[in-house]
Structure formats: structure tokens, C-alpha cells
Amino acid sequence: MSAPPPVIVLVRPQLGQNIGKAARAMLNFGLTELRLVAPRDGWPNPDAGPAASGADALLDSAAVFETTVEAIADCSLVFASTVRRRDLVMPVIDPEAMAREIHSTEGRTAILFGPERSGLETEDVALANAIVTVPINPEFGSLNLAQAVILLAYEWSRGTSLNQPTAKELEPPAAMTELEGLIGQLESSLDQVGYFFPPDRVEATKLTLRTILTKPRWSTREIQALRGVVRALAENRRRG
Amino acid sequence: MSAPPPVIVLVRPQLGQNIGKAARAMLNFGLTELRLVAPRDGWPNPDAGPAASGADALLDSAAVFETTVEAIADCSLVFASTVRRRDLVMPVIDPEAMAREIHSTEGRTAILFGPERSGLETEDVALANAIVTVPINPEFGSLNLAQAVILLAYEWSRGTSLNQPTAKELEPPAAMTELEGLIGQLESSLDQVGYFFPPDRVEATKLTLRTILTKPRWSTREIQALRGVVRALAENRRRG
Secondary structure, eight states: OOOOOEEEEEEEEOOOOHHHHHHHHHTTHHHHEEEEEEETTTTSOHHHHHHHTTTTTHHHHOEEEEEEHHTTTTTTEEEEEEEOOOOOOOOOOOOOHHHHHHHHHHEEEEEEEEEEETTHHHHHHTTSEEEOEEEEEEEOOOOOOHHHHHHHHHHHTTTTTOOOOOOOSSSSSHHHHHHHHHHHHHHHHHHTTEEEEEEEHHHHHHHHHHHHHHHHBBBBHHHHHHHHHHHHHHHHHHOO | OOOOOOOEEEESOHHHHHHHHHHHHHHHHOOOOOEESSSSTSOOTTTTHHHHOOOOHHHTTTTTSSSSSHHHTTTEEEEESSSSSTTTTOOEOOHHHHHHHHHTTTTTTEEEETTTTOOOOOHHHHHSSSOOOOOOOTOOOOOOOOHHHHHHHHHHTTTTTGSSSSOOOOOOOOOOOHHHHHHHHHHHHHHHTSSSSSEEEGGHHHHHHHHHHHHHHOHHHHHHHHHHHHHHHHHHHHHO
8 A cells, every 4th residue: 555645735826727737737647636725716717627638627626725724634744845945944855855755654645835926925834844845957946836746746656656665654643633733732821821922023933833843743642642741731820 | 077968859849938938947957958840930939938937048049950850960869758659669768767868878968859739750759769758647648848848857957966965954953962951841840730640650651752852853943942832831830
């Protein structure tokens, strides 16, 4: 049993045409699950179908979400397709390493792509376990959305026929919703003790905590243990 | 001293826009030499520039030939990008094998691409040393010209300096003493709130926490941030 193909998540895509092209790119390499986060022009989009050149079934089954967090709720390993971000301390890997990780993971995986013009926002990138960057000409980097999708899909497909034994983790990493539960609990506990100060640093501080906690890819059991730790520390405040 | 990048030869391309897109695809991966064989609408073509998204220099220097034979006259190794041909007995290799051959050849190399609608004619394929085929979904093969170019250009670039490890200038993991500091602080805070209970489970619980916290290989900065978190939660107890 090999790992399921990664889910492709287009975050706030702008043009329906580009959604169609991305679908076409996916299907060429056997990726079939497309998720859309708040597409700018709504969904369905009449421009998507013609650009998909026959990959219509994939558009018909595309799921739409309001937020990126919801779109990756069932995934345990998430990559953000973007260039390196100065504002985030995160692993940056190449497509080959990404494909290797996807193939050796048991749970669902996802790759996030940002809006055509601006790319992924920092908050979206921070949800991922790692940034995946296609190494391109430093003097001319000009990959469009569908090209980024096709290169990562192609790289994933390279490993599909190999059927290598996967290095099994003892416990598979928990789904993102479980991690969100821990992060939400910790933030609310820290909020109550006045940790988030000054106000203009709150978002940056939360982002730092999120990346620190996303890095380990803890299992369900580990996240539950940590929730117990946070609860013990936080509840004592009320008793005290 | 590595072999020179392959020449991209577009045989009887139809739309100027697609020539521009192919140029853009090439330059992303450091390919700069474009040759055109009998472009349908003549050359230069006003539709090419806008589609090249900045790769104009590559269009300006594109050489135009009447025949494919002339276009590859100075090349010692030629690949035809197409699907397998029943009418020709020729080696069919994948992009990875093509890239390997290009990198290990001393002379000039070329990759032929056919017209958008029909692909390469048999006579053109027959000029090549081998057919290169991108392995795609057998139920949905729909690569356009620029996509075929970008995938082969990407595959070639894997063997070049572009594809040096995507510099993981991540923060190195902290020394074990720093992790011990965090673990010690957390254990003592949890001890004060009566977390370790019952007594006969203390060692096992501490072991669990330790493995959870050792897994991530956090950096110094990350460990300091977490110590701040634990301190905030624990100190509030005294204030409360």
C-alpha cells in the first residue's frame, strides 16, 4: 500500500482559467483531489472548464473551503509551494525531497499554492510543515501557478512506480485539526495570563509559536499529552 | 566543466504565444538557446514577446532555420520529445535518462519539439538519437508545448548548479543542555501543580514528555521561546 497522492490546495486563486490549467496539470500526473480556498470569483467558475482540457471531472469534484485551516484539516503533512520566507523559520526543501516525504508518509498530504499575483500569505505558509521551492534560474524566476503545480506533480509521480518500502513512523503524525486544537488551547491559556504583549507583537508571536509546534509532526498521543500539560499549567491558575 | 545546456528546437511551431511561453519555460531553468524551424507565422512574431514574460532576450537571439536538419547541424546528440512511435524502431527514454545523457556528453545537444497540434513528423523524429517521453497518466495525457519544454528543462537542471541543495540555512538544533534546561523547567513547573500523579507513573510520564520534546530538534531560539511560554503559564500561579 503506497501513500495516497497529495491533495492540491489552491489558496484564493484568482482566475478560473488558471484553476482549470492547474487541474489539467494535476491529472497528467495522476493527482485527482483539488481543493479551493475562497476562490476570488466564486465556484464553479465558467472559465475553468475550457482551460482544463478534459480534466473536468476533477473540477466537478473540487471541494471549496473558507479557510486554509479547514482545507487541510484531515492532512498530517503539508507543504507550502513558495520561495523562502524571511519572516518564517521553516525548513525549505526541493521537490525531490518533498516527493520522498509524501511517499513515506502514511496519512494524507497536501501542497498549498497561493494566489497567482501575490503567492501565499505568511499565515498560510505557517500552517505547513515545510516550504517546497523549485530551484530555478536566480536571474529569471517566473513560474506560473499551473507550471508550479505540474512540476511538483511530476516530481511526485516519479516515485509512484518505484514502490519502495516506506520507512514507517512508529506513530503516524496527527491530523492538522488535532494540532490546531493544541495551538488554540495554548493561545487561549497564554492569553489569560497576559503572555501576548505588547499588542502589536501578538500576531508575530503567535506565528512563531505555530511554526515551533508544527515542526515536530507529533502523533495523536503526543498532542494529547501536551494538551494535558498545558491544561495542568493553566488550570492551576484558577485553583491558586 | 559541465556539458553545455541543450538547445531547444521548436519544429514548425504554430502560435507565437506558445513560442513565448516555451522561452519563458526554458529560461526558468537556465536554457537560453532557442531555435525555430519554419515557424508557421514567420519570425519575429509579435505575440511571442508578451507571452515570454521577460524572457525576451532569448527570443531576440532565437535562430530560424528552414529545416530540422539544418537546425541540429552542430549537435552531436539529439532527442525528439514525443510519444512512442509505432513507425520507428528507436530507443524511448524518460526525461531522467535524457538528462543523464546530456550531462555526460561533450558536444552540443538538442531537444526537438513538434507543432502544437500534431507533434513531430516521422521524418523529424528519425533525425534524433532517441525519443524522450514524459511518463504521464495513461488515461489523461495532455501536455502542451510549454509544459513539455518546462518538464524537460527542469529535469536537465536537476543535474546543474541550480539544483544545489536549496540551502537549508535553518537554525541549527540547540545543544542538548539547552533542551535539558527546557525539560527541567517544565518538569519542575508541572511538579508544582501536581501534574505527576500517581507516583508510580512519574518516571514513565517524564520519559514520555522527554521523547515528545526531543523529537523536534528545536533551535536555541525556539527553546527560549518555549521556556518563555512555560514561565508565563507557571508564574501566573504565583501571581494568582
